[in-house]
């Protein structure tokens with residue numbers, strides 16, 4: 001019984017020591033790989049656009065929007081950087097009012 005406990009303890013110790021360097025490696029961040037893309041999809045009833053870019057510092061900026069054939073639209077602009085993710089919504093959708101729920105702003109145009 002005592003021998004089994006020692007064996008188990010050594011086993012766990014080995015796993016802990018062995019796992020430690022892997023954790024350190026996983027925490028090492030890769031340098032950002034800048035990119036950008038954009039697209040638009042359109043038919044008789046709506047237009048959808050989307051674009052995003054990341055710079056060499058890892059800051060991501062982008063937007064997506066929807067506009068229907070009556071001109072009702074919603075556009076979301078966002079940024080993600082060392083201060084977190086922030087989004088700003090612009091819209092003319094009926095029933096909306098200017099507000100800032102969940103650290104996001106809604107602007108009626």
Ligand SMILES: *[C@@H]1O[C@H](CO)[C@@H](O)[C@H](O)[C@H]1NC(C)=O
Nearest residue numbers: 042043044045046068069070
């Ligand atoms: C646009 O909307 C109309 C009315 O709902 C529908 O009949 C038509 O098929 C739609 N057009 C397209 C391209 O989806």
